[in-house]
Amino acid sequence: MVVGRVIGGSAGDKIIIRVKSNSDIDIGDILIVENNGVKYYIKVVNTLINSLLPNQFIEDIAGQKLEHDMDLKVFDKKDRFYRICQAKILKVMKEDGFYPARSIPHYFSEVRRANSSEFKFLNNREGVSIGSLRLGMQVLKNVNVKLPAKELISHHVLVSAATGKGKSNFAKVFVKGLLSIDNVSSVVIDPHNEYYGAKNIKGLRDFRNKRVIYLTPKPGNYPGSEKLMIYAEDLMPGDFREVIRASGPQSQAMDLAYRVYKNQWLKQLLVEKNISEVEQDMKSRVQRITIASLKRKLNHVMNFNPKTLEGLIFSLKKRSETNLFDKIKRGVHDGKIIIIDTSLVSNLVERLIAGSIVRRLFYLYSQTKQLNPEKFRSLPELMILFEEAPRVLGKNVLEKGSNIFARIAREGRKFKVGLCAITQMPSLLPQEILSQMNTKVILGLPSPSDRVAIINSSAQDINDESIEIQMMDQGEALITSPFINFPLPVKIHFFDELIKNNKSSDLNIGIS
Amino acid sequence: MMNFVHVSDTHLGASNFKLKKREDDFLDSFKQVVDYCIKEKPDFIIHSGDLFDKGKPGNKVLLFTVKQLIKLKEKGIPLLITPGSHDVSVDGTLLTILEKVGLLTNVSKPENYVKGKNHVLMKGEEAGGAVIYGLPGRRANIKEVYESIKPEPNDKFKIFMFHHITTNIKDTEFFADIPLSSLPKGMDYYAGGHWHEHESFSYQGKPVVYPGSTEYGDTRSMERHKPRGFIHYKNGEPEFIELNTRGVVVKRVDCNNLTPEEATSKCLDSLSKEGGDSLIVLKLKGVLSSGRRNMIDTSLIKKQAVSNDYLYCNVRLSGLKNPSEKKINTNSKGVNEIEQEHLRAKGYSEPEVKLARQLINLLGNDYTPSELPKALEKAGELIDN
Ligand SMILES: Nc1ncnc2c1ncn2[C@@H]1O[C@H](COP(=O)(O)OP(=O)(O)OP(=O)(O)O)[C@@H](O)[C@H]1O
Ligand SMILES: [Mg+2]
Ligand SMILES: [Mn+2]
Numbered sequence: 035m036v037v038g039r040v041i042g043g044s045a046g047d048k049i050i051i052r053v054k055s056n057s058d059i060d061i062g063d064i065l066i067v068e069n070n071g072v073k074y075y076i077k078v079v080n081t082l083i084n085s086l087l088p089n090q091f092i093e094d095i096a097g098q099k100l101e102h103d104m105d106l107k108v109f110d111k112k113d114r115f116y117r118i119c120q121a122k123i124l125k126v127m128k129e130d131g132f133y134p135a136r137s138i139p140h141y142f143s144e145v146r147r148a149n150s151s152e153f154k155f156l157n158n159r160e161g162v163s164i165g166s167l168r169l170g171m172q173v174l175k176n177v178n179v180k181l182p183a184k185e186l187i188s189h190h191v192l193v194s195a196a197t198g199k200g201k202s203n204f205a206k207v208f209v210k211g212l213l214s215i216d217n218v219s220s221v222v223i224d225p226h227n228e229y230y231g232a233k234n235i236k237g238l239r240d241f242r243n244k245r246v247i248y249l250t251p252k253p254g255n256y257p258g259s260e261k262l263m264i265y266a267e268d269l270m271p272g273d274f275r276e277v278i279r280a281s282g283p284q285s286q287a288m289d290l291a292y293r294v295y296k297n298q299w300l301k302q303l304l305v306e307k308n309i310s311e312v313e314q315d316m317k318s319r320v321q322r323i324t325i326a327s328l329k330r331k332l333n334h335v336m337n338f339n340p341k342t343l344e345g346l347i348f349s350l351k352k353r354s355e356t357n358l359f360d361k362i363k364r365g366v367h368d369g370k371i372i373i374i375d376t377s378l379v380s381n382l383v384e385r386l387i388a389g390s391i392v393r394r395l396f397y398l399y400s401q402t403k404q405l406n407p408e409k410f411r412s413l414p415e416l417m418i419l420f421e422e423a424p425r426v427l428g429k430n431v432l433e434k435g436s437n438i439f440a441r442i443a444r445e446g447r448k449f450k451v452g453l454c455a456i457t458q459m460p461s462l463l464p465q466e467i468l469s470q471m472n473t474k475v476i477l478g479l480p481s482p483s484d485r486v487a488i489i490n491s492s493a494q495d496i497n498d499e500s501i502e503i504q505m506m507d508q509g510e511a512l513i514t515s516p517f518i519n520f521p522l523p524v525k526i527h528f529f530d531e532l533i534k535n536n537k538s539s540d541l542n543i544g545i546s
Numbered sequence: 547m548m549n550f551v552h553v554s555d556t557h558l559g560a561s562n563f564k565l566k567k568r569e570d571d572f573l574d575s576f577k578q579v580v581d582y583c584i585k586e587k588p589d590f591i592i593h594s595g596d597l598f599d600k601g602k603p604g605n606k607v608l609l610f611t612v613k614q615l616i617k618l619k620e621k622g623i624p625l626l627i628t629p630g631s632h633d634v635s636v637d638g639t640l641l642t643i644l645e646k647v648g649l650l651t652n653v654s655k656p657e658n659y660v661k662g663k664n665h666v667l668m669k670g671e672e673a674g675g676a677v678i679y680g681l682p683g684r685r686a687n688i689k690e691v692y693e694s695i696k697p698e699p700n701d702k703f704k705i706f707m708f709h710h711i712t713t714n715i716k717d718t719e720f721f722a723d724i725p726l727s728s729l730p731k732g733m734d735y736y737a738g739g740h741w742h743e744h745e746s747f748s749y750q751g752k753p754v755v756y757p758g759s760t761e762y763g764d765t766r767s768m769e770r771h772k773p774r775g776f777i778h779y780k781n782g783e784p785e786f787i788e789l790n791t792r793g794v795v796v797k798r799v800d801c802n803n804l805t806p807e808e809a810t811s812k813c814l815d816s817l818s819k820e821g822g823d824s825l826i827v828l829k830l831k832g833v834l835s836s837g838r839r840n841m842i843d844t845s846l847i848k849k850q851a852v853s854n855d856y857l858y859c860n861v862r863l864s865g866l867k868n869p870s871e872k873k874i875n876t877n878s879k880g881v882n883e884i885e886q887e888h889l890r891a892k893g894y895s896e897p898e899v900k901l902a903r904q905l906i907n908l909l910g911n912d913y914t915p916s917e918l919p920k921a922l923e924k925a926g927e928l929i930d931n
Binding site: 409 | 632641652682689
C-alpha cells in the first residue's frame with residue numbers, strides 16, 4: 035500500500051515525504067522505499083502539515099472558522115492541504131544484507147508500509163527473543179525480535195530507564211532467554227530478590243529449569259535453591275580492600291595478617307587473638323590503633339554472632355561443605371544461571387559478596403585464556419548482571435579508585451566476560467564506561483541529562499529519537515547495538531506472560 | 547569381528563600463530579587418517595566431534611574436507627559423527643549439509659531423540675554390523691541430558707559417541723563435564739571427544755577411549771607434547787595409531803640475571819643449526835639483571851630461527867620478569883609500600899620518593915575536567931617546594 039512519495043531530502047540527513055491523505059503515518063513508523071534496485075528502510079521522525087495556498091489565505095480561512103463559525107468549503111482540499119513527514123534512512127537492504135545508506139531514493143519514489151516478511155531478519159538467528167517490533171505505539175505482535183545473545187553479552191549491555199519503566203522485567207526476559215542457548219552462563223546479583231521468584235513475584239523458578247541456581251541466606255523448598263554462606267577462610271584481603279575503604283596502613287595490616295595467619299587471618303584477627311597478640315605476631319610492624327580500627331571495620335562487615343561464630347552470610351567456622359566460590363565457578367563452567375539474593379544484606383556486604391565472586395570469575399577466565407587457550411574456548415560466555423550500576427560504576431565511586439566491575443567494562447570482552455548493568459540514571463556513569471557498554475536497552479527516560487548521556491554514547495545515531503525515548507511507556511524500549519542493523523523499537527515481553535505460554539522446558543538434545 | 551577407526555577433534559581450519567602452514571598441518575593430519583583408512587579398509591569411521599574448528603570454516607577448508615570425504619565415500623567407508631562444540635554456528639551445523647549430500651551421517655540429529663514419558667529414547671545409526679549412538683557437544687543441563695537418555699535396545703555391537711570430558715581424567719582441572727558413571731550402561735565401546743589428549747580406561751569392563759586431537763592446538767599442548775593420533779579398533783582391541791605431525795620444540799631458556807642482550811644471544815644459541823622445518827617455542831624464565839624484557843630482540847631471534855630452517859619461532863616473555871619486579875614481594879605489602887620500594891629500587895633519594903608519593907596520591911585520581919586544573923596547580927606547588 036502506497037502511503038506517500040519522496041519529495042526531497044539528503045542522504046546524510048532526512049528524506050521528505052508527502053503523505054497520502056488517508057494514510058495514518060505516525061512518528062516511529064518504519065517504512066520502505068524501493069528505488070535504484072535497493073530497499074531503503076526508513077523511520078518517520080517528524081510529521082508536519084503543509085499547504086499550497088499562500089499563508090494569508092489559510093489564516094483567513096482559519097479566522098472565518100473561528101470568528102464566524104463559517105465552514106468554508108475548499109476546492110480540492112486533499113490536493114491543497116496535506117501532510118509532510120521527515121524520515122531518517124535506517125539502512126539499505128541489498129541482496130546480501132544491510133548496508134549504510136550512501137544514496138537517496140529519487141523524487142516521487144513510492145513509500146509504502148513494510149510487510150511482516152520484511153522484518154523476518156529480526157527473527158532468523160539463534161538468539162534470545164525479547165519482544166515484538168514496535169512502530170511508534172503500534173506493536174507488531176507477529177514480528178518477533180531476537181537478539182544475538184553471545185555477542186551482546188561479551189560486549190556489555192546497559193539497561194536504563196526511569197523507575198518502574200520495566201528494567202528488571204527486561205533483564206528477567208533476557209536471562210530467561212539464555213536458558214535456551216547453549217554455552218552461556220550468567221551471575222545475577224539481585225538486591226530486590228525479584229529474579230528467582232518469591233511469593234507474589236514471578237521469576238525464573240517458575241520455568242523449572244535445572245540450569246537455574248539460587249543462592250540465598252534463606253533457602254526454601256524450590257529446586258535449585260541453596261544456602262548462601264561464605265566462610266571466612268575463603269576470603270582474602272583483596273576482597274575487602276575495595277569495600278571497607280581501608281587506609282594504607284590498614285590495607286597493609288590485612289596483607290600482613292594474611293601472610294602470618296594464612297587463611298585463618300579473619301578468625302585470628304577477629305576472635306582468637308587480642309590486639310597485643312596480633313601486634314606481637316606481626317612483629318610490631320603495625321600500630322595498635324591500626325589493628326583496632328581494622329578489627330572494627332571487619333567486624334562491622336562480617337556481622338557474626340560471637341557465640342555461634344556465624345552471621346546471616348558469613349561464618350568463621352571451619353568449612354565442611356564445598357567452597358561457595360568453587361561452587362559458583364563450577365556452575366558457570368556448566369552454563370548455569372546463578373542468582374545471588376542480596377536483598378537481606380547491607381550495601382556494603384552486597385558489594386563484598388558481588389566483588390569477591392566477580393573477581394574470582396574474571397581471574398578464572400583471564401587465567402584460563404593465558405594458560406590454557408584451548409580450554410578457554412570451551413568456557414561459556416559469561417554475563418554479570420547487576421542492578422543500580424552507579425553503586426559500582428558511578429563517577430563518584432570510580433574517582434576513589436577502580437574496581438573489578440570497571441575492569442570488566444574495559445577488558446572483559448577479551449575474556450568472554452560481559453556486564454549487564456542496570457540503572458535509572460545513566461548520567462551518573464562516566465562517559466568512558468558508557469561507551470564501553472556497546473548494547474543499550476533504553477526504556478522510558480524522562481530526564482534530559484540521562485537521555486543526553488545515553489544518546490551520546492550509543493552505537494547508532496538516535497538523536498532523532500530523543501522525544502520517543504522521553505515518551506516511552508512501560509515495557510517500550512529502543513535498543514541500539516553494533517550487533518543489530520539499526521536501532522530497534524521494541525515492546526518487551528511481559529515476563530509474567532512468558533510463564534503462561536511456557537511449554538514445560540524440554541531438554542534440547544539433537545543438533546541439525 | 548568389529549573393524550573400525552575412531553578419530554576426534556580434527557579441528558579443520560584451526561591454525562597457530564596465524565600461520566598458513568599450521569592450518570595446512572591440521573588438514574594434513576586429517577588426510578593422513580583418511581589415507582590410512584583407504585589403505586586399511588575399516589568397515590566404518592566414527593568421529594567424536596569438532597570436525598571443524600569453527601561453525602563456518604572458510605571455503606578452502608570446506609573444499610578440502612569435501613574432497614577427503616568423497617575419497618572415503620568412493621571406497622565405501624561410511625563416516626559417522628556427533629557434532630562437537632566447534633561444529634555449530636548460530637544457524638545450525640554444516641554437518642547437516644554434508645549429511646544431505648551423502649558424505650557423512652550425523653548420529654545426533656534431532657530425530658534420533660524421541661521424547662517418552664520418563665526418558666528420551668536415543669536411536670542409533672547402523673554401520674558395519676554395529677549400532678552407533680551419540681550425544682553432541684552441548685553443555686546446558688548436561689547432567690540431566692545424560693540422566694534422561696535411554697539407548698534404543700539393539701543386539702549389535704553398540705558404540706556410544708560423546709563430546710564431553712569425564713571427571714576421572716587427570717589434569718582436567720576444573721574442565722570436566724560429567725562423572726564417568728553418567729555414561730549410558732551396556733555399550734561395547736565408548737568413543738569420547740573434546741579432551742585433546744589420548745586417554746583410555748574402562749567402564750563396566752568396556753573401553754572408554756579418547757583418541758585426542760589430531761594436531762596441537764596451543765602452546766600448552768605443544769609443551770606437554772602427548773602424541774597425536776587416532777584409534778583403530780580391530781580384533782576386539784583399540785589400538786592407538788600415531789600421526790606424523792610437524793616437529794614442535796618447546797624450550798625453556800633461563801635468563802636469570804642476564805641483560806636483555808645476553809638473553810637475546812642465549813635464545814639465539816638455543817636454536818639448533820638445523821630446524822628441520824619444525825616449530826620452536828622459547829619460554830624465557832627468570833629475572834633480568836637490567837633493562838626491560840621488551841628490549842629482547844625477538845625479531846632477530848625469529849629471523850635467525852627461520853634461516854636455521856625452523857618453520858617459525860614463538861618467543862614467550864610472559865614468564866620473564868623485569869629487574870625491579872624481583873625485589874618486591876607484592877603479596878605481603880600495601881600499595882604505598884610497594885610503590886616506595888619500587889622507587890627506591892630505581893635509585894631515587896628519600897626526599898624524591900616522598901615527593902613521588904605525594905604526587906601519586908594527588909594525581910592518581912580520576913579528576914573531572916573542572917577539578918583537574920586545581921590538582922595540577924597543587925602538584926606544581928609540591929614540586930616547587
Ligand atoms: N514489557 C512489559 N509489559 C507490560 N508491563 C510491564 C513491562 N515491563 C514492565 N511492566 C510493568 O511495570 C512494572 C515495573 O517493572 P519493573 O519492575 O521491571 O521496573 P523497573 O524499571 O525495574 O523499576 P525499578 O526502577 O523500581 O527497579 C512491572 O511490575 C509491570 O507491571
Ligand atoms: Mg527494577
Ligand atoms: Mn575439540
